[in-house]
Amino acid sequence: MRKFNINVNGTMYEVDVEEVGGDAPVRPSVQAAKPAPKAATPKKQTPKAAVVEGQVDIKSPMPGSIFKINVSENETVEAGQVLLILEAMKMENEIVAPQAGTVSKIMVNEGVSVNTGDQLVIIE
Template sequence: MRYSVTSPETEHRLATISVDEQAWEVALADEKGGETKQLIKGAALTLRDGLLELRLESPAGMRVVFPVHRQGNDGVVVLSTALGSFRLLPARGSAHDAAAGARSGAKSIKSSMPGKVLKVLCKAGDLVEVGQPLLIIEAMKMENEIRSTAAGKIDEIGVQTGQSISTGDLLVKISSGEKK
């Protein structure tokens, strides 16, 4: 099973977890694209009133408690730590997604923050470069420039000036396919 982890630093990592009765094997994607594996034995997990307790046999007596929350029905779990909140979600068909993306050559740019669209700096049909400013979103009294993460042609703009948006809303769809 693969999971995607969103940390407070907004990095996306993939974790693979295998579970059997005695042990959990957790493999994490590291920054260089490799994997680090960790075998955790004898973990007892209890969940009550939004608190998850993990007890380990080794090191003996070790105990970790996290406040947890299951968000909606999408299998998203939020956990909070001294570093901030983490979100874990199933990396559903990530291989499939990647293949589909490659076939159509399309890339969706989604909002990483809630806020209000102040300005749309591009229009459908525009050819854009990586790093080119596409929109300005205002959140927490600050203006944030959203830059293109792909080069290509703008297929669709999902928002309008003045519109309020949430995290994950589609901002712009770019097709990186054949240049005409």
């Protein structure tokens, strides 16, 4: 018999495998071992800016990474103007201004990863 530890979806199993000669099938004996403690995964803390009345908070519609930022803070933008490019699933997605205004805060940098709902830009 040979013993192996096998991890299946985070649960460790101790497996005894009997060695046999010839072409006979291997008959494993499986016993559940104590589950390995899960390591705490650090959560990415994205700074959030408070949005006041009259400001528009533009959030990420999907997870991805910021490919290019086309505007700067204090820049005047028109409705429909491309603010930044979000790369997701090998596609470049244009994030546009929903209304005319002034960019008051850019919450991301090029190359950073974002999740759905993360703040990208605030327009007033």
